[in-house]
Amino acid sequence: MAVAVWAQQFRDIPDTLAIRPDLRTRMQALLATHELPVLVTEGGERRADRRPILAALFDGDLTLDQAIAETERRLSRETSPHRANNRVFATGWARRLIHTHTAVFYCWAVLEHLLAAGESRCFVPHSPTESATSACSRLLAGRDHDATGLRDRLIEVYVAKQPSRAPLIPNHPHCTHVIAPLPQR
Numbered sequence: 001m002a003v004a005v006w007a008q009q010f011r012d013i014p015d016t017l018a019i020r021p022d023l024r025t026r027m028q029a030l031l032a033t034h035e036l037p038v039l040v041t042e043g044g045e046r047r048a049d050r051r052p053i054l055a056a057l058f059d060g061d062l063t064l065d066q067a068i069a070e071t072e073r074r075l076s077r078e079t080s081p082h083r084a085n086n087r088v089f090a091t092g093w094a095r096r097l098i099h100t101h102t103a104v105f106y107c108w109a110v111l112e113h114l115l116a117a118g119e120s121r122c123f124v125p126h127s128p129t130e131s132a133t134s135a136c137s138r139l140l141a142g143r144d145h146d147a148t149g150l151r152d153r154l155i156e157v158y159v160a161k162q163p164s165r166a167p168l169i170p171n172h173p174h175c176t177h178v179i180a181p182l183p184q185r
Contacts, residue, residue, distance in 0.1 A: 010127070
């Protein structure tokens with residue numbers, strides 16, 4: 001029996017998706033049916049223009065850097081109703097958008113996969129590239145968690161835009177943690 005491959009940190013997501021069509025399919029379905037509203041994507045067709053970029057990234061047709069460049073081109077600051085807002089368009093805005101949305105959809109797909117398989121617990125692996133002092137490292141990494149609770153928190157924060165003090169994955173725009181199944185013992 002083949003062992004399933006799971007990302008252990010953000011940078012593993014593209015390689016994992018290259019060999020996990022089931023996760024790609026779940027991510028594409030979530031992308032097609034759920035909006036992650038952010039100011040950068042407001043106005044005109046900006047939200048619609050973001051979807052094919054993420055879809056191509058998830059399918060492996062674009063690299064992370066290509067998706068960032070395409071985001072900067074198709075969702076340029078000049079076409080945004082928030083173009084004068086330097087907080088919305090802070091340096092690295094496109095990288096943060098692509099990184100965060102990729103992490104959200106990957107983690108959400110993993111959680112949905114685990115829950116559909118009858119698994120109630122999930123695991124957050126340590127990420128060597130994440131600060132040991134971040135809330136996600138201190139409170140979530142290296143431990144198992146309630147899968148439904150993390151999924152619901154992810155939806156509340158990223159889809160419903162409800163603020164929460166409870167840590168989640170991803171916990172911030174540069175979060176390198178991901179969700180995985182419980183380690184085999």
